[in-house]
Amino acid sequence: MKAFVAGRGPKLFLDETSVLDIGSCIVNGIDVAPGRAIPDDGDPRIDHSLEGFLFTCGPDHIRHPQAIKGDASGRKYPLHGSYSGNPAEILFWDAQGETAECKARVTVKTAEGGIALLERHVRMDGESGETCLIDRVSNVGSTPFARVHMYHMNIGAWLFDGDVRLSGQMLEGGGFPWNFGEEPGGVFCVPAAVAGEEWAQVMLGPIAALGGVTLKVRFRTDTLPHLQVWRNQRAPAHVLGIEPVSHRWVSREDLAASGELQMLKPGESVDYALRFSFS
Incomplete structure (x- = not known):
């Protein structure tokens, strides 16, 4: 992995072996990535990706396997x-x-034999400490594939105390404690778009273990109109994930039946974008 840092920003380690996703994320000397405090889903690819701070889901499928x-x-x-x-x-x-x-490209063979090209641009502003991730996904093959995308931002929840909250306009009541729901964890997915706004924002903090900073995440809602959040405290897992996502948390069949599962045809492209900072 290659170190990527500027000014006030966190020290990121970009994974050249896996889509240039983010492995370790060092904030005030502490790695916030969950490491091995994750569930084991039996797929070594995903175990490796889940250990890091951010990994990318898609381009042909999101969430758990389906036929x-x-x-x-x-x-x-x-x-x-x-x-x-x-x-x-x-x-x-x-x-x-x-x-x-940093700019990179990744060629991906989809499960149905198509070919996707991911063009990734990562930029960190040293003055504000904000990192911007811009992705363009193009169908460079001859087979359509589903236009689906999700960013998994995973944080080690051992860093949180009882004062850490999730907050954002898309959340019920504007926010609630990080350990929502029943133990040892759960998941929810809500619409994130706000009328008249191109970007949505969700915050997690303040995190006393990191010097009182708050993680602020913004994402484009034209192509990532939903926010999914999950947490898992079933040992050895101890992780919380903030996940901007292209589609509701339902099966492919349900998405197709409702007309939401659009296909990216050969020659077509779609753009996604995410920004985050610790401040």
């Missing part, structure tokens, strides 16, 4: 899609000044 319709052998879409485990080709890297910047 590939019409496949005579009974194959399923892979857990969280086909991105994880695909190496990134670095096109540009400058992380020496007050602004760090």
Whole structure:
């Protein structure tokens, strides 16, 4: 992994072996990534990705495996899609000044035999400490695939005390404690778009263990219109995930039946974007 940092920003380690996702994320000397405090879903690709601070889900499938319709052998879409485990080709890297910047591309073979090209641009503003992740996904093959995408931002929940809260306009009452729901964890998914706003924001904090900072996450809602949040405190897991996502938390069949599961046809592209900072 390559270190990526500028000015006030956290020290990120970008994973060239897996989509240039973020492994360790060092804030005030502490790695906030969950490491091995994660559930084991039986897929080494995803175990590796879940250990880090951010990994990308898609481009053909999100969430847990489901059967590939019409496949005579009974194959399923892979857990969280086909991105994880695909190496990134670095096109540009400058992380020496007050602004760090990186551009890369990743070629991905989808579960149904299509070919996706992910063009990733990561930029960190040293003055504000904000990191911006911009992705363009293009269908460069001859087979359509589902236009689905999710960012998993995973934080080690051992860092949280009782004062840490989730807050955002999309949340009931504007927010609630991080350990929502019943023990040892749970998940919810809500619409995130606000009329007249291009970006949604969710915050997690203050985190006393990190010097009282709050994690602020913003994301484009035209292509990521929902926010999913999950937590898992079933030992050895101790993790909370903030997950901007393209679709509701229902099956592919339900999404298709409601007309929500759009396909990315050969030659088409779609853009996604995420920003985060600790302040």
